[in-house]
């Protein structure tokens with residue numbers, strides 16, 4: 001039987017800068033979900049890539065003294081290489097400058113144009129080059145600046161093509177009322193409803209072109225070669241190009257399962273423009289839009305290249321290990337809310353969870369197995385056994401429930417609570433005393449703990465792919481796919497190795 005499909009996407013990142021920790025977070029979220037779903041035997045397609053057209057990129061290329069494509073290629077390569085070095089398990093990396101994408105953009109535009117949902121008109125407004133869109137008066141700060149870029153928008157008057165957004169807004173509102181799960185967490189769903197009402201009140205359509213005499217760096221409109229496509233109209237369509245639209249394969253298989261992951265900065269294009277475009281193109285809506293908050297720098301402002309407060313992912317991974325970075329990002333941020341990044345928080349979190357709690361547990365249990373070498377029991381008869389089986393039932397339910405809503409911190413907390421419990425049991429049963437007394441319960445006790453560690457590592461695999469794999473290879477007879485529901489599911493190696501690496505080195509960042 002063909003397995004159920006799962007499609008997950010990152011935003012395609014602008015190539016005006018190199019990847020920073022903010023981009024890395026979204027990409028890690030998608031990677032974790034992709035790994036989790038594969039472990040549940042789902043057929044996964046994970047798409048990431050780069051957004052390469054538009055004013056912003058053109059200006060940065062000019063500043064760098066490079067032609068647009070060369071400049072875009074340099075940074076697209078930086079993104080791709082960063083993700084490869086961090087073992088991001090993407091299935092495809094899309095660049096909007098690729099021919100396959102140009103074709104999709106032109107096909108969809110032509111289709112919407114032919115049905116009469118695109119028309120030519122004049123527009124005058126305040127344009128933010130950072131956001132690549134006109135801002136409404138209401139959006140501006142009291143000083144008259146763009147709230148995201150903290151610069152005043154530029155007054156512009158242009159003739160442009162417009163998409164009949166107004167025609168679709170009431171339909172989208174109805175759709176959202178029917179399906180509140182479409183945008184998650186609920187706060188962003190409600191924000192979207194408010195923004196739709198606001199747009200309906202304003203009564204404006206969406207400008208979807210830029211005159212070529214002002215901007216050449218874009219995909220030409222198929223019905224008017226004097227214009228290029230507005231960057232958002234171009235960019236959003238990457239989600240279709242990436243899975244082969246309009247071809248038969250694998251688009252129809254994956255599209256109904258599309259999960260877009262974004263931060264709140266790009267909520268409006270994804271929650272409003274994109275579904276309206278899909279309706280106009282007579283395509284079903286995506287399955288879910290998952291929206292997270294911002295990583296804030298030490299200055300409490302959104303991490304961004306332009307503010308210079310953003311951490312660089314590869315050097316951070318080198319300092320604290322790739323898995324350490326993955327764990328920190330997914331454990332510390334509560335998906336949907338903002339989170340602060342600092343060396344102190346990082347050090348505390350990783351030392352507490354990975355070095356002290358889990359690392360210590362693994363170290364203690366494996367060294368006791370080596371030191372006391374109790375005979376391997378045939379049955380795990382011990383009062384601890386049923387307690388852990390009960391714990392596993394609870395973990396299984398809570399972990400999968402948390403994962404379904406991208407509440408990674410809760411899923412991880414579940415697992416860590418088992419590690420804490422096991423550490424406590426060592427204090428309760430005092431295996432060193434059992435060893436002194438040659439107590440026959442020592443074997444079952446230590447093997448129950450070892451199997452429990454394996455369970456923990458399997459549940460952590462989507463989050464700590466490298467460390468989990470390394471330790472599971474030392475402990476397991478053969479790789480176990482899927483999530484165990486009982487200690488009986490675990491088949492330990494006949495001979496458990498006598499030496500093993502440190503699970504996680506304690507960090508001391510303040511002094512480094």
Ligand code: MSP
Nearest residue numbers: 011012013014022023026051235236263294295303
């Ligand atoms: N090119 C558009 C997206 C088009 S998608 C069809 C774009 N690119 S971007 O390079 O600016 O990336 C924005 C995304 O990067 C955010 O939505 C988020 O996923 C990630 N982040 C960038 N900075 C971030 C933080 N400080 N914190 C969290 N995520 C951040 O917008």
